[in-house]
Amino acid sequence: MKADVVLGSFYGDEGKGKIIDYLSQTADFAVRFSGGNNAGHSIEINGKKFAFHLVPSGILNKNTIAVIGNGVVVDPKVLLEEIKQLKDNGYDAKNLRISDKAHVIFPYHVQMDKLQEGLRGNQKIGTTNRGIGPTYCDKYERCGIRMGDFVNKRYEEQLRRNIEVKNNIFKTYGYETFDADKMLEEYNAYADILKEYVVDTVALLHEAIEQDKKILCEGAQATLLDIDFGSYPFVTSSSPTVGGVCTGTGIGAKYIGEVYGVLKAYSSKVGEGPYITEQDNEIGDQIRELGYEYGTTTKRPRRCGWLDLVALRYAVMINGLTGLAINHVDTIGKLDKIKLCVGYKKDGKVTMQYSTDIEEIAKCEPIYEEFEGNFGDISHIKNREDLPENAKKYLNRIEEVVKVPIKFIGTGAGRDCMIVC
Numbered sequence: 481m482k483a484d485v486v487l488g489s490f491y492g493d494e495g496k497g498k499i500i501d502y503l504s505q506t507a508d509f510a511v512r513f514s515g516g517n518n519a520g521h522s523i524e525i526n527g528k529k530f531a532f533h534l535v536p537s538g539i540l541n542k543n544t545i546a547v548i549g550n551g552v553v554v555d556p557k558v559l560l561e562e563i564k565q566l567k568d569n570g571y572d573a574k575n576l577r578i579s580d581k582a583h584v585i586f587p588y589h590v591q592m593d594k595l596q597e598g599l600r601g602n603q604k605i606g607t608t609n610r611g612i613g614p615t616y617c618d619k620y621e622r623c624g625i626r627m628g629d630f631v632n633k634r635y636e637e638q639l640r641r642n643i644e645v646k647n648n649i650f651k652t653y654g655y656e657t658f659d660a661d662k663m664l665e666e667y668n669a670y671a672d673i674l675k676e677y678v679v680d681t682v683a684l685l686h687e688a689i690e691q692d693k694k695i696l697c698e699g700a701q702a703t704l705l706d707i708d709f710g711s712y713p714f715v716t717s718s719s720p721t722v723g724g725v726c727t728g729t730g731i732g733a734k735y736i737g738e739v740y741g742v743l744k745a746y747s748s749k750v751g752e753g754p755y756i757t758e759q760d761n762e763i764g765d766q767i768r769e770l771g772y773e774y775g776t777t778t779k780r781p782r783r784c785g786w787l788d789l790v791a792l793r794y795a796v797m798i799n800g801l802t803g804l805a806i807n808h809v810d811t812i813g814k815l816d817k818i819k820l821c822v823g824y825k826k827d828g829k830v831t832m833q834y835s836t837d838i839e840e841i842a843k844c845e846p847i848y849e850e851f852e853g854n855f856g857d858i859s860h861i862k863n864r865e866d867l868p869e870n871a872k873k874y875l876n877r878i879e880e881v882v883k884v885p886i887k888f889i890g891t892g893a894g895r896d897c898m899i900v901c
C-alpha cells in the first residue's frame with residue numbers, strides 16, 4: 481500500500497479539506513507534513529462546521545490516526561484549543577500523534593513575524609502573523625526547539641538563549657520583550673498536557689507501511705506558496721509541494737502513490753504578490769461572495785479571479801500530479817459567462833510556461849477562452865455524465881489542456897456534494 485497525497489495547486493484555500501475528508505474516511509493514517517496554523521481547513525459534517533489549522537482533519541474519523549509530521553511547526557496553544565474544539569463537539573484526541581521532531585512556535589516567533597512584516601513597509605508579504613516563518617528560520621538556524629525536547633523539558637537553556645537574542649532585537653525596534661521564567665512556567669504546563677501525543681512518527685509511519693495500512697498525506701498551503709517553487713518572496717516558509725511529503729514525514733519517494741492536486745473552478749489568493757488572472761472588479765467581487773472567499777485563518781477577503789491553466793500545468797509538473805480535484809464547480813456555474821486562462825501572451829508570443837520571476841510574470845497577459853455558465857443546481861449529481869453540458873465542456877477543456885484526469889468534482893459545500901470519477 482502506498483501513501484496518497486493531497487496538495488494545493490495554486491495559492492491555498494482550494495478546498496483541500498473536502499477531498500481530504502473524503503479520502504481519509506478509508507485511511508488508517510492522516511498526516512500533515514508542512515506548515516503550521518497558517519493553514520485553515522474547514523469541513524462541514526452534518527451541518528456542523530469544523531475549522532482546523534493544525535490537527536489533520538482526518539481526526540474526525542474514529543478509526544484514523546491523525547499525525548502531525550516532523551515538517552510541521554506547532555503552536556502549543558493553538559493545538560490545545562483544537563483538542564478542546566474536538567472534545568467540546570463529542571470527538572476526542574486519543575488518535576492524535578505529534579512528531580518528536582516537529583518544531584515549536586513560541587510567542588517570540590509570532591512577534592518576530594509582526595516585526596518583519598512591519599519592516600517590509602510597502603513590500604509586505606501579507607503573512608498570517610502566526611510566527612511560521614521565524615519558527616522555520618530558527619529550525620534552519622539550529623536554535624529551534626523540537627516537540628520531543630519540549631515535552632521532555634530539555635529546552636530551558638535553548639529557550640533562555642533564544643529569548644536573550646530576540647529581546648535585543650525587540651528592544652532595538654521598540655517592541656515588547658519576553659520574560660524567560662514566565663514563559664517557561666506557562667509552556668511547561670502545555671508540555672505536560674501534550675506529552676502523551678508526542679512519538680517517533682517516522683517509526684510509526686514505517687510500521688504502518690509494513691503493515692499495508694492506508695496513509696493519506698494532507699497538504700497545507702499550496703504549490704505557488706512553496707518556498708522554492710512559489711512566487712518568492714510572496715510564499716510561505718515551507719515546502720507544501722510533493723517533496724515536502726518526504727522531508728516532512730520521513731516517507732520515502734517509492735512509498736508515494738497517488739498525488740492529487742486540488743483546485744477551484746476559479747482561483748483565489750490571500751496576501752500580496754503577482755496574480756495574473758485576478759479580477760479586481762465586480763466579477764472578482766461576485767466570485768468572492770458566491771464562493772464565500774474569506775480566510776479561515778485570518779478572515780481576510782481573498783483576491784479572486786479566473787482559473788489559470790498555465791499555473792495549473794506548473795503544479796502538475798512540480799508535483800507529478802496523477803489526478804485533479806476541482807472544487808466549487810457549483811459556484812462558478814452560477815455565473816452567466818466563465819473565462820478560462822489557457823495560455824499567456826508574453827513579448828507578442830503565446831507561452832504555456834509559468835514563471836515565478838516577478839518581473840517576467842508581470843510581462844504576461846492571460847489568454848482566455850469563454851464558456852457558458854448557468855449550470856443550475858448540481859449538488860445532487862453523482863455521475864460526471866449527468867452534469868449539464870456547459871459544466872462538462874468546461875471540465876473537459878481543463879483536462880485537455882493540462883493532460884491530467886479529473887478524479888473529484890466538488891458540487892456544493894456539504895460533505896456529500898462531490899462526484900468521484
Ligand code: IMO
Pocket residue numbers: 488491492493494518519520521605606607608609610611612613699700701702705714715716717750751752776
Ligand atoms: P491553506 O492550508 C492561503 C499565505 C499568506 C501569505 C504567505 C506567507 O488554508 O490553503 P505565512 O504566514 O505562511 O508566512 O504567510 O502565505 N498563506 C496562505 N494562503 N491559504 C493558506 O493555507 C496559507 N498559508 C499561508 O497569506 O501570503
Ligand code: MG
Pocket residue numbers: 492493518519520775776777
Ligand atoms: Mg487558508
